[in-house]
Amino acid sequence: MSELPFYLAAFVVVLGVLIVVHEYGHYAAARWVGVKVLRFSVGFGRVIWQRRLGRDQTEWAISVFPLGGYVKMLDEREGEVAAAEQHRAFNRQSVGARSLIVAAGPLANFALAILLYWVVFIYGSEELLPVLGTPPADTxxxxxxxxxxxxxxxxxxxxxxxxxxxxxxxxxxxxxxxxxxxxxxxxxxxxxxxxxxxxxxxxxxxxxxxxxxxxxxxxRAHFPAVIGKLVEGGPAARSGLLVGDWIRAVDGEEIANWQDFVLKVREAPGRRLHVLVERNDDLLAVDVESEPISERGRTIGKIGVAVAESAESRRELKTHVSYGPVEAAAKAVAETWDKSVFSLVMLGKMLTGEVSWKNLSGPVTIADYAGQSAKLGLDYYLKFMALVSISLGVLNLLPIPVLDGGHLMYHMIEVVRRRPLSERAMEISQQVGVSILFVLMAFAFFNDLNRLFSS
Known part of the structure; x- marks a missing residue:
């Protein structure tokens, strides 16, 4: 519970940055083509703070529901527009100009991802080397x-x-x-x-x-099976095991190293283990009942201990990775492209049933990952922000009415038909779009709750 404020703060920063960047993409494109912007809002619903700035006295606002934002532009379909300003109305612009304004939001998210990756690749990060451990049997x-x-x-x-x-x-x-x-x-x-x-x-x-x-x-290096840390109140601590105990045997089988011990415990969920330990040159027998834990669809045993490993051994398994500005830029673009394509492929496989809908994540999971990545360091946090920015960009380009991709779909239809869809057709399609989004949000929220309670 003590970490909750930190996790919430990490989530709010990610969400705030991504919303502002996305909406600023729409805003900048609208200003560039000459459309008047009436309001730039972070959040939906009732405005809780606002200030008017600039020649057009655009209202910059924060609204009560923070999961999103919007840019409100001058538009004759939403109210009467003075004759002197009709040329600045969104609906008076060409299809190309309107499409640019709509697409600029997701494009801003992709641009942000490239920038974040570029910073991380130049700044550099400590990465684990791809060294493999002993695989479980039958995998x-x-x-x-x-x-x-x-x-x-x-x-x-x-x-x-x-x-x-x-x-x-x-x-x-x-x-x-x-x-x-x-x-x-x-x-x-x-x-x-x-x-x-x-x-x-x-x-x-x-x-x-x-x-x-x-x-x-x-x-996992072949460390001696010496206990370096105990989980307070865990099975090992309750049984009387101590930090510094050297595990010599389990159920009569000799333990050569820490990995042998871990595998033995994992394979015995809920069982009483007869552990022989060396303590102060004496051999002691201790019975420990392993706790069954669900891990990725199967049950394993844990007793609440960690190995006594050296900082030197951890350094040997890490490498510092960084790039020059030009190479970092190329790698950042490639990383953003690869992640975007992969997101689309996975979405397609969700639709065909090849990928579970359990992979959808909502705000609770995103907040959890935001907090975890922030705890790991600035590089992890920026990479997480880049990944969420890509996901937001891809999601908004889907051809679902009410999303940016849905508006681009309307514009494509307008080009083909040489006239826009009727207001009735757009109204019906937007109702369908809202329903689709509601179902997706329900799935994501259900998955969040499922992960929360299963963990």
Whole structure:
């Protein structure tokens, strides 16, 4: 609960920036083509703060419902317009000018994403190296022969520098193909190719971590099985285990390292484990009952302990990634394009049933991710903001009436028919659009609640 204000603040900043940028895109385009802007509002509903500025005395406002915003322009369809200003009305503009104004909002979101990625790529970030851990039995990674400590160099010939690169490439490829070739190098410098079957990535409708379902886990060095931290009130703490205890055996089987211990606990949800520990040169027997936890569709065991690992070992698994201004710009554009295309592909697969609607996220999940990314650091937070900005841009370009994409669809119809749709047709289509948006929002909100209570 103490983190709630921080998470809310992180969410409000993301939401505020994206709304302002989106609406400013509409505003700037309208001013550029000569349309008079009456109001620029962050939020909907009753205005709670306003100030008039500029030659046109545009009303800059904050409204009571913050999930969105709007730019109100001079328009003869919404009220009488003086003859001297009719040339500045939105409805008097050419189809091209109106389309530019409508498209400028989503385009501003894409431009913001490019800018944010560019800043992150120049600033640089600490990234995990793509080093693999021992995969669980019977997973695609285990069947492909993946071994602990192997570092991925390429996926289907594309270079992999970080763990995020690996996640993104595997996710992209799993959407469209069944097999991927992972070129890996082991700790002895030997290069191998692991042929990974990707179908399991989408076994649960793409909800959750696709890498986990494939058995691609981050490397855990072979640390001694020494307890470095206990969860207060957890099963291990209740049983009498202490920080510094060295786990020697579980249920009579020798434990060689921390990873052996973790696998043993995970595979025994709800079971009583007979643990042999070394403490102050003495061997002690301790019974610990593992707690069953649901993790990505299956039940595992946990006892509330963490390994005593060194800062040096963590540094060896990280790399600092940064680029020069020109290379960063090219990479930022590519990143924005790839994420936009992927969003459209996933939306298409939702419509065909290949991807679960559980992937839709609402404000609660976005607020959670905003807070988590902010805690990880500025680079993670800016990348999260860029991703949400892309999602907002893509969503607004969908041909759904009441969205920007719906208005662009009207303009295309107007070009083909050489006259606009009738007001009655637009009214009906907008009612349909509102219904579609309501259903999508209901799905997203339901998913938020489901994630909240299941966690």
């Amino acid at each position: 695609p990674a285990a069947m492909a022969g993946v071994k602990n400590g192997e570092q991925v160099r390429r996926v289907d010939g594309e270079e992999v520098a970080t763990w995020n690169d690996l996640r993104w490439l595997v996710l992209q490829k799993a959407v469209n193909q069944e097999l991927a070739a992972l070129e890996v190098i082991n700790e002895q410098g030997e290069i191998s190719v692991r042929h990974l079957h990707l179908a399991a990535a989408g076994d649960q409708g793409w909800e959750g971590d696709a890498l986990e379902r494939l058995g691609l886990r981050f490397y």
